[in-house]
Amino acid sequence: MAASRSIIVSGAGIAGLTAALALSRRGYRVEVHERGKRIETAGAGIQLSPNALRVFDKLNVLDAVKRVAMSPDGVRIVSAHNGKPIRTVPLGASAIQRHGIGYLTIHRSELAQALVTACNDDPDIELQTGSTVSDAVEHANGISAMVTRGTSVRTHRGTMMVFADGIHSAGRKEAFALPGARHSGFEAWRGMISAEALPPGFDLENTQLVWGTGAHAVLYPVRKGRYLNAVICIETPDRSQTQPREGDAAELMHRLRGWHKPFRQLFELAREWPVWPLLEMPPKDTWHHGRMVMIGDAAHGMLPFAAQGAAMGIEDAEVLAAMVERHGASEKALDAWENLRRKRVLEVAALARRNGRIYHMRWPGSAARNLVLSLTSPAKLADRQAWIYDWKP
């Protein structure tokens, strides 16, 4: 296929793989280069909301995702201090009724597998692992990028360059000369607990959102209920750490010392606790110039407190392909894309920050928060997410 119909994607994360599928469906040939020797699936579980699932439906990967995903009945909000439920926001059948499509939780490796299989089945997508993109430049007829594979370094040409290279994006720094992500003052401890080890009667039907002081936890089943995925987000004064580190369970227990004992006993069941610094991209930067564009975390990495980071990358990918279909692989398409994306993505990122403040409130604010929440109907709480979940490709 001519270079004029060929698009290069740097990074095979959720955003890059979705972009490849969406662009190839519009008649483009897509080269996806992934630096890792295999597709990275670190980080355990992920929640997929209706807005993201609609894109997967359009790209014919929803059935494969559903086969391995779980569908929680709701989000049960619980106090970290006494374990008492505060309110449940309905999902499951209620999400299908409200939004026409469900709300799923899935292990990242299973999501990656579904996307990779769809890419490998598509003759117009070439997915290369162990393949690092650098030095992308624009010229009169398109773009060229250096691709390093082992000892070989080759120039690849295309009509458009998509950087989906994540929160530590090299494209952002090299091709856009923009500053990288900054530490948010939060870190996420991520553990997996075997369902067999859970105490009798443990609620695996709902996602649990546990609100503590300066920390919260999100618990939900993955791998068809065989594991509980636990993410504990904690405020930290140390903003120097920008890469994941191995966490120490004793340190975690110390930091959650005010938490209800059954939660602490639950967390002791995880074998390891990798700790991820939570980074955010500066909100003001532009996400494209010429025929080069950043999508997903590379453009707008955000706090995970609205469970929307990947969903925004999935939406980015679909809208990008739609604009390329309408305007050709051109700067005009990227202008149109950014106009459609910017406001929504920044509002979702702001919501995630606001959620952090609400989830981590100190007393007496937390008591007022819990009272207001317990007086709000579950249906009203579900309505608050509609502006995010009702988005359609």
Ligand SMILES: Cc1cc2nc3c(=O)[nH]c(=O)nc-3n(C[C@H](O)[C@H](O)[C@H](O)COP(=O)(O)OP(=O)(O)OC[C@H]3O[C@@H](n4cnc5c(N)ncnc54)[C@H](O)[C@@H]3O)c2cc1C
């Ligand atoms: C604790 C936590 C919980 C979360 N929970 C949710 C959730 O429930 N729902 C949700 O929607 N989001 C969630 N997120 C956010 C979500 O994980 C991210 O937004 C999403 O994974 C970003 O995808 P991406 O494809 O943009 O980047 P990445 O997944 O980081 O992928 C980038 C890829 O690019 C590759 N790469 C980098 N440089 C190069 C190069 N030079 N050449 C080639 N390849 C390169 C990398 O190896 C990587 O594979 C969560 C995040 C965290 C931290």
